[in-house]
Amino acid sequence: MGLSYSTMAIVKLAFAAWFLAWLSRLVYDLIVPSFTKKQKPIPPETSKFIQDQRRVANFGFLPDKSLENRLIARAIPNERLVEVYGIDNSFTTTSATAYRRFLSGVKRILPNSKTENWPRFFEAASTAFGLTLDQLSNTRGSLPLAAFVRQLVFLTTLYSFFDVNPEDVNLEDVGVATIAINDLWVYSKTDTSPEILQASRTQLKGALRRILPNRSTTDNPLNIIIPAYETMWRVVLLTYITAGFRDVDQDTADQFRQVVQGVPECFERGSSDNVATMAMNFSKEGLRLYPPTRRIYRDFDGEQQTADILQCHRDPAIWRDPERFRPGRFAPGEFTADMKRAYLPFSIEPHKCPAADRFAPHVIVILVVILAKGLGTLESGAEVRFGDEELDRDRSAVLPSGRLDTEEWTLRVRKKNV
Numbered sequence: 001m002g003l004s005y006s007t008m009a010i011v012k013l014a015f016a017a018w019f020l021a022w023l024s025r026l027v028y029d030l031i032v033p034s035f036t037k038k039q040k041p042i043p044p045e046t047s048k049f050i051q052d053q054r055r056v057a058n059f060g061f062l063p064d065k066s067l068e069n070r071l072i073a074r075a076i077p078n079e080r081l082v083e084v085y086g087i088d089n090s091f092t093t094t095s096a097t098a099y100r101r102f103l104s105g106v107k108r109i110l111p112n113s114k115t116e117n118w119p120r121f122f123e124a125a126s127t128a129f130g131l132t133l134d135q136l137s138n139t140r141g142s143l144p145l146a147a148f149v150r151q152l153v154f155l156t157t158l159y160s161f162f163d164v165n166p167e168d169v170n171l172e173d174v175g176v177a178t179i180a181i182n183d184l185w186v187y188s189k190t191d192t193s194p195e196i197l198q199a200s201r202t203q204l205k206g207a208l209r210r211i212l213p214n215r216s217t218t219d220n221p222l223n224i225i226i227p228a229y230e231t232m233w234r235v236v237l238l239t240y241i242t243a244g245f246r247d248v249d250q251d252t253a254d255q256f257r258q259v260v261q262g263v264p265e266c267f268e269r270g271s272s273d274n275v276a277t278m279a280m281n282f283s284k285e286g287l288r289l290y291p292p293t294r295r296i297y298r299d300f301d302g303e304q305q306t307a308d309i310l311q312c313h314r315d316p317a318i319w320r321d322p323e324r325f326r327p328g329r330f331a332p333g334e335f336t337a338d339m340k341r342a343y344l345p346f347s348i349e350p351h352k353c354p355a356a357d358r359f360a361p362h363v364i365v366i367l368v369v370i371l372a373k374g375l376g377t378l379e380s381g382a383e384v385r386f387g388d389e390e391l392d393r394d395r396s397a398v399l400p401s402g403r404l405d406t407e408e409w410t411l412r413v414r415k416k417n418v
């Protein structure tokens with residue numbers, strides 16, 4: 001008797017599960033195409049352009065797509081990173097064993113409690129924010145934004161990947177390290193004398209040794225810091241400034257208020273939470289408009305290939321008003337199959353970034369929220385100066401996002417009604 005009751009219960013449960021799955025499939029099939037069908041087909045030349053960029057990113061152009069060949073095609077354009085930072089990681093190695101070892105190390109760290117416990121991360125990042133603010137506020141109350149965000153992101157990278165608490169770090173060293181990393185990146189692309197390069201390298205090495213004294217000298221922390229921190233700081237800065245100080249539509253402004261209020265608690269409620277989805281869309285839109293990897297380079301058998309990610313993200317045949325910051329475009333029903341194909345901030349398989357789906361978008365929006373809460377927004381009376389007449393005058397002008405474009409940006413906290 002007992003057996004037949006439990007069998008009945010299992011059958012009912014199985015039926016309920018099947019019915020739910022069938023219903024959601026039906027809703028998906030009926031609703032989603034009704035939105036996507038409205039989309040105008042994109043011109044064939046745009047479709048071909050996107051396909052060509054994807055073929056560079058996924059190494060589809062290689063006659064033999066073995067892992068060894070893919071690594072060679074990526075390592076050659078990244079040689080300058082080896083030269084300036086002395087790094088040896090997934091991006092620079094041609095050894096399949098070294099590649100797998102590095103990637104599995106990153107994949108082991110990414111889902112741990114330092115990286116996925118968002119309220120704890122928020123707390124550590126807020127501490128990093130307070131320390132950085134104390135250090136960088138000058139007497140006139142004008143804050144150098146790029147230097148500020150670099151230090152904040154650097155400290156949170158140390159926290160996530162090296163288990164270092166922000167209070168335990170000397171901020172002078174963080175200043176030296178972030179400036180040297182930036183200078184070396186610029187030098188790697190320009191004709192700089194070996195003496196200048198060497199001076200920056202020595203400063204960077206010294207600062208890192210003081211920040212991470214227990215690290216083995218053969219294990220270069222820049223192997224992680226470069227892919228994790230270098231990609232992140234500019235997109236955090238640009239997303240914060242765009243959402244907080246530039247012209248956005250009313251929906252986006254309302255959503256930003258909800259995101260600032262709801263992060264990080266919304267992430268505890270799971271990915272189906274409405275505010276959590278909005279928050280992730282802010283990161284996605286920041287990454288679309290300001291992709292940290294604007295171009296992906298490959299080089300094989302003397303043949304160079306470039307995927308123009310920035311162009312994919314701003315093509316008007318795919319994105320409506322591509323230069324407008326509008327996270328709502330990622331909402332289901334509006335986000336089309338063509339946009340999905342053209343959206344490549346983290347590249348695509350087989351070498352898609354392991355931080356793409358969770359770590360990077362969570363961290364970006366958490367840091368944007370900390371900046372909005374701590375430094376303010378236009379609405380709260382804060383003011384940004386771009387050191388550029390047009391950007392200062394016209395809040396609808398798209399922000400430049402090159403490495404040196406943000407250096408003059410400053411923020412002044414202005415008391416309301418004063």
Ligand code: HEM
Pocket residue numbers: 057074090091102103106224227228229231232235291292293296297345346347350351352353354355359360
């Ligand atoms: C906004 C943040 C980030 C962006 C935009 C980004 C972007 C990218 C891109 C475009 C690639 C493909 C590179 C290529 O094939 O040439 C990549 C790969 C990779 N990224 Fe990220 N990344 C970000 C954050 C991170 C973080 C936090 C880590 C952690 C250490 C990381 C680790 C890696 C690794 C190990 C790969 C190589 C994957 C493979 O070859 O299979 N990235 N990333």
